Amino acid sequence: MADRLKFDPALVPCPDFSDEFYAAFRNSLIIDPNHAGITNNQEAARHLKEQWEVVNTRMREQYQAQVLADQEEADQRREEAEALQRQREAEDRERVLEQAREVEKKRIPAYSFVAGEGAHRKPLRIHPYAEKLMSARKYVPLWYFLPDAALEAEERAKEVLDTNHYQIANEGGESSNSALVLVGTHSIRASPNAIPDARLTWSQVILARGAYLKALSLGAWPSEHVKMFAEFFACMDTSEELNAKGGVRALVLYQAEMRMDWFKANERQKPYDLAVTNGAVLEDCWKTVRREEFDESLKDMCRCSRA
Numbered sequence: 001m002a003d004r005l006k007f008d009p010a011l012v013p014c015p016d017f018s019d020e021f022y023a024a025f026r027n028s029l030i031i032d033p034n035h036a037g038i039t040n041n042q043e044a045a046r047h048l049k050e051q052w053e054v055v056n057t058r059m060r061e062q063y064q065a066q067v068l069a070d071q072e073e074a075d076q077r078r079e080e081a082e083a084l085q086r087q088r089e090a091e092d093r094e095r096v097l098e099q100a101r102e103v104e105k106k107r108i109p110a111y112s113f114v115a116g117e118g119a120h121r122k123p124l125r126i127h128p129y130a131e132k133l134m135s136a137r138k139y140v141p142l143w144y145f146l147p148d149a150a151l152e153a154e155e156r157a158k159e160v161l162d163t164n165h166y167q168i169a170n171e172g173g174e175s176s177n178s179a180l181v182l183v184g185t186h187s188i189r190a191s192p193n194a195i196p197d198a199r200l201t202w203s204q205v206i207l208a209r210g211a212y213l214k215a216l217s218l219g220a221w222p223s224e225h226v227k228m229f230a231e232f233f234a235c236m237d238t239s240e241e242l243n244a245k246g247g248v249r250a251l252v253l254y255q256a257e258m259r260m261d262w263f264k265a266n267e268r269q270k271p272y273d274l275a276v277t278n279g280a281v282l283e284d285c286w287k288t289v290r291r292e293e294f295d296e297s298l299k300d301m302c303r304c305s306r307a
Contacts, residue, residue, distance in 0.1 A: 004066060005059060006068060007062055009056050009059035009060045009063055010060055010063075012056065014052055014053065017044075017048040017049050018032040018041065018042070018045040019044040022045070025044070026041050026044035026045060026048070027044075029044040029047060029048070035047070052149060054302055062114060069139075079200060098278075104280070125150050125153075126144070126145065126150070126211065126215050126218075127144045127145075127150060127152065127153045128150040128156075128188045129144065129188050129189060129190050130144035130145065130149070130215065131188075131215070132188050134215045134216070134218040134219050135218045135219055136219070137221065137266075138263065139259070139260055139263035139264075140212075140215075141195070141197055142197050142204070142208040142209065142212060143191075143193075143194045143195045143200065143208070144191070144194065144208075145209075145210075145211035146204060146207060146208050148193070149191065149194075152191055152193060191285070196253065196256065197252070197256030197259065197260070198252065198253055198256040198257075200252060200256075202249075202252055205251075205252060209233045212229075213229060213233070216229060228274050228275050231275035232255075232258075232259070232274045232275045234275075235275055235277060236255060239251060246286070246289040246293060248293070249289045250285045250288075250289045251285075253285040253288055254281060254282050254285045257285065258278060258281060258282075259274070261281075262274045
């Protein structure tokens with residue numbers, strides 16, 4: 001490969017070979033037996049000019065080829081750079097589209113509605129922890145359906161939570177599948193103020209059951225199950241136990257025991273009709289009531305003796 005030319009030969013003027021500076025070159029040609037046709041200075045000068053033009057023409061061709069090759073290389077590099085830029089722009093667009101698709105996947109769909117048709121029921125306000133468990137068809141203490149729980153949920157929603165903090169939470173409430181888990185403070189978690197069903201008053205049970213029955217829709221329970229739960233509470237409303245001393249407390253214990261047991265049985269794939277009164281369990285509840293009454297009477301006697 002010929003060396004690259006660093007200048008344009010077309011810009012180099014042809015020397016004046018008739019000048020005295022080239023006298024020695026002309027004389028060497030005149031006396032050279034290989035150039036018998038050259039006999040004077042004019043012929044020698046013309047011969048030198050012809051040779052120079054041959055060399056200069058060859059150099060011009062080389063330079064033009066060099067310029068063309070440089071241009072083609074520059075064009076190729078530019079095309080490669082443009083292709084790379086187009087590829088990067090296409091990748092950026094695809095990345096933006098993919099991010100948009102991911103956002104859309106997490107976004108709740110905007111379902112169609114009938115214009116002019118409003119809500120025909122009061123919106124269900126429920127503690128988020130209870131909502132999570134009800135949606136999963138798990139046992140939920142009735143406390144979560146009391147006004148105190150709804151108020152706590154509203155206050156919690158107003159908190160500014162630091163998602164980098166974690167705490168230990170009881171996942172599953174009072175069910176047999178409950179377990180301690182590590183969750184972020186921003187997670188839906190059980191309330192530390194929740195009261196077990198067995199410690200509720202009968203008034204609280206009555207107040208919570210309506211919201212509880214409405215919330216069954218979150219779990220999309222079959223209609224026969226919803227009816228069973230409703231009959232379970234209705235049977236206690238008409239129970240003769242309410243008229244007996246301690247009967248209210250016995251029914252509170254009964255509903256707490258039976259409702260939790262039913263969800264355990266359902267997880268074992270062996271549910272039963274909760275609306276059918278379990279006499280043995282009810283009798284155990286009465287024993288607990290009598291024991292509590294006896295313990296309370298002992299405490300009263302001790303207080304009196306100290307007084």
